[in-house]
Amino acid sequence: MFSGCGINQANLNLWFETIADLAEHEKIALYYLCSVSSYNLENALDKLEDVNLSEGSLKDVAENLFDEFYLNDVPESVHAYIDYEKFALDCELNGDLFEFEFNDTTWTCTNASGV
Incomplete structure (x- = not known):
């Protein structure tokens, strides 16, 4: 999940503040958007409900x-x-x-x- 979403030192706070609290289906949608559809993490978080x-x-x-x-x-x-x-x-x-x-x-x- 870290790799697929491009988690690094600059955005690690998103992991703890947002991603860790997502429901399982939202995490799967986030993985799809970031690793398959090449969305950046911030844009992907805005599109979770579209998947x-x-x-x-x-x-x-x-x-x-x-x-x-x-x-x-x-x-x-x-x-x-x-x-x-x-x-x-x-x-x-x-x-x-x-x-x-x-x-x-x-x-x-x-x-x-x-x-």
Whole structure:
């Protein structure tokens, strides 16, 4: 977390005054913003609530999103032909979803292109 957020002597006070008291999901969002999206620490702290995270692999999250938003519009006879891996790849290539690891857990940002 120190490395991902760029904690150093100049901003160590932020760690003790702000970051240490964040909820777990906020710490994960902060890590994503700093280490993946290259935000500086101060800007990342302002955008924590803009990050949507789901625990799980990109494929699993993409499958859940597809089922939630699109499956009802697909005829039952076509359900067996849905390729969730290709849908997940499209979401990744479009920048909509991004998978990353934090504390040995896989997370997927579901609004990566909007952050």
